Amino acid sequence: MDVHHAPVPDRTDERPDAPRRTLLLVDDEQNILAALRRLLRRDPYHILTATSGQEGLDVLAGHAVDVIVSDQRMPGMLGADFLRKARLLYPQTMRIMLSGYTELQAVTDAVNEGAIFKFLTKPWDDQQLRGHLAEAFRLKGIDDDNARLNEQLREANLALAVANDAMQALLHRQQHQISRDEVSLGIAREVLQFLPLPVLGLDEDGMIAFINTAAAQLFERGAALLGNEAALALPQLFQAHADTQRKVTIGGKSYAVALHAMGARSRSRGSLVTLCLDGTPP
Structure with missing residues (x-):
């Protein structure tokens, strides 16, 4: 498996606390991978590469990946099949197909199943590709924020439920004590009365x-x-x-x-x- 880590450029407009954005490029042609790395060297992405669908799955198993760009025609596993498996195993990823072969039925099926976010043809337009990647990372960031907020909400609701249970238990104990005090007071008043x-x-x-x-x-x-x-x-x-x-x-x-x-x-x-x-x- 050929995994390359491209350096992340110094971007003054990136938030210091922003999570690292990871991109996986999958293509059986090394010259295509090299061309994509050169194109994206100025973008704030941590880039991983693989030369087949299986190698891509191996990379996904060992790294947290946000966006995947995969070729369609690869030996051993077609890009559409690889992206289907990636969607099944790692549904939080955003998946883009980049291919010189427009196999309409395979691409259409993959799009309809939700395995592909965007489909681009080779040769690609640099600005269009960079724009689609930026959009994919933006949507991934929104999904991550929503997931984080949902988890925080779940934890807050859990803490609120625990606090509510504790308050109910306290109120029950206090009510029980009040009832006992009322009984004791009634007995004391009756004793004094007679x-x-x-x-x-x-x-x-x-x-x-x-x-x-x-x-x-x-x-x-x-x-x-x-x-x-x-x-x-x-x-x-x-x-x-x-x-x-x-x-x-x-x-x-x-x-x-x-x-x-x-x-x-x-x-x-x-x-x-x-x-x-x-x-x-x-």
């Missing part, structure tokens, strides 16, 4: 947020106290905020009043006030 000990709950602004049955029975207004400011509704208890524990007289009985600040071991805010019958005459 304690024989009068209990009042104050929010962080000093409003009465909870009053159990024992407390409702102790005070004349009972449950009507809910939502009122403790300092105004129960001034004798509100004074207990000055001290964590003190004694008050309610209905002729002495009670020990204790104030418990909430939030030390939870996210609760406010305070809990308990009244315990002291048993000592005022």
Whole structure:
């Protein structure tokens, strides 16, 4: 296999990050390959050559090729058959046939099958050939960009799906925790509700947020106290905020009043006030 690597000319108009553009020339006549290399020496192509269809397939197996230019009449394998195999094995390539023999049926079949992008006859027009090559590389670049964007989109969608699954799992855990907290809160409220000990709950602004049955029975207004400011509704208890524990007289009985600040071991805010019958005459 005769593989030649033509030097890539210094092109100031090429992007520094542009991928290397590789061209494969396949022809059984060495003078044709040499003429094509001379013609394209000023173009920014990395050129590989082969002298038969099988050698062309061997080159494709070892190199990333963008555009192929193949002769039709070659020993062992016709150009149309070579380009069909190239399309089957390397569909991302752009394929051009350059031949001095216009075998209409073979060329037409290859074009209709999508094996050939362009068909040019020998002798070729230099500018026309260079123009078709430039167009082929341009279209190959668009295809590569689309493939890269599709891959990036696929990766982004995959990452989004993973993030969405993680968020759903987090929301499920949070919802489960909220449900557990609601159950725990319901149990706690029920326990406090049926304690024989009068209990009042104050929010962080000093409003009465909870009053159990024992407390409702102790005070004349009972449950009507809910939502009122403790300092105004129960001034004798509100004074207990000055001290964590003190004694008050309610209905002729002495009670020990204790104030418990909430939030030390939870996210609760406010305070809990308990009244315990002291048993000592005022």
